[in-house]
Amino acid sequence: STPARASVFPFTQPPLARYTVNSFAQTQCDSAPNVVLSRRYGGQCVDCGIDGLAVGGTLLGPCQCPANRQVALVGDQACGPYLTANAAAQSVAGIPAALCNTYSVTQTRWQNRTLPSRVVVGVLLKAFSKAAKLLMDDVDIRAANATFAATYIWDDRHPNSPTRHQGIAPSCNKCNGATTFKDVFQRKKKTPVYDNQFQAMNTFRLIGYVLDTVASFPCSALWDRGNPLQLNYGDYQDILCQPLPTQFRNYPNLTEMAVFRGM
Numbered sequence: 691s692t693p694a695r696a697s698v699f700p701f702t703q704p705p706l707a708r709y710t711v712n713s714f715a716q717t718q719c720d721s722a723p724n725v726v727l728s729r730r731y732g733g734q735c736v737d738c739g740i741d742g743l744a745v746g747g748t749l750l751g752p753c754q755c756p757a758n759r760q761v762a763l764v765g766d767q768a769c770g771p772y773l774t775a776n777a778a779a780q781s782v783a784g785i786p787a788a789l790c791n792t793y794s795v796t797q798t799r800w801q802n803r804t805l806p807s808r809v810v811v812g813v814l815l816k817a818f819s820k821a822a823k824l825l826m827d828d829v830d831i832r833a834a835n836a837t838f839a840a841t842y843i844w845d846d847r848h849p850n851s852p853t854r855h856q857g858i859a860p861s862c863n864k865c866n867g868a869t870t871f872k873d874v875f876q877r878k879k880k881t882p883v884y885d886n887q888f889q890a891m892n893t894f895r896l897i898g899y900v901l902d903t904v905a906s907f908p909c910s911a912l913w914d915r916g917n918p919l920q921l922n923y924g925d926y927q928d929i930l931c932q933p934l935p936t937q938f939r940n941y942p943n944l945t946e947m948a949v950f951r952g953m
């Protein structure tokens with residue numbers, strides 16, 4: 691037995707107050723500008739925000755938000771962030787056009803070599819997913835990506851790839867049948883062939899594909915449904931291996947050299 695505990699048993703439940711959703715209703719708000727008393731929860735003070743405007747005074751008056759801002763359905767601030775990061779979209783319906791313009795400009799920077807491919811590969815698709823959240827969920831983008839990869843990335847080791855021509859081409863003789871090469875930056879470790887430039891190009895193509903198929907907004911600068919296999923390398927050559935002049939075509943070694951340079 692535990693005599694020391696005998697005094698606390700049986701446990702008597704203290705009286706509990708019964709609360710409802712309106713139990714903490716506010717009846718008045720501070721005199722701060724652009725703060726209104728909403729009818730939610732029987733009375734809640736809501737800040738209209740920096741760009742919001744209290745209409746009809748502060749007594750149960752609504753907040754009016756700018757067209758380019760999100761309207762919050764919950765919380766104590768009515769006017770949320772911009773619909774798009776650059777505040778260009780004036781409605782949810784205008785978001786696809788704004789995203790098309792933003793990422794088309796970004797693609798031009800990449801094509802002009804002012805934006806590194808590794809940045810495009812590492813950041814852009816996540817940024818697009820966040821920017822397009824009012825239009826689609828990540829699951830929509832993942833499903834579109836699966837279809838896009840299976841249908842329109844038709845050769846992930848395209849022989850005209852400028853990265854393979856100007857980047858790893860000198861190491862092609864070290865590749866083996868498992869498509870790996872000796873990475874001189876990692877103590878000659880056998881490493882799978884990767885191509886950030888090719889992946890960057892397809893990142894822009896995928897964004898265009900998602901805008902076209904998920905958001906129903908054609909963005910031909912990124913992906914053209916009329917030419918779905920188009921590769922947009924920008925200022926790089928489309929054809930990196932030119933045919934040999936006629937007078938040299940009987941020299942197998944030179945022919946092999948030309949083909950090698952095109953890999």
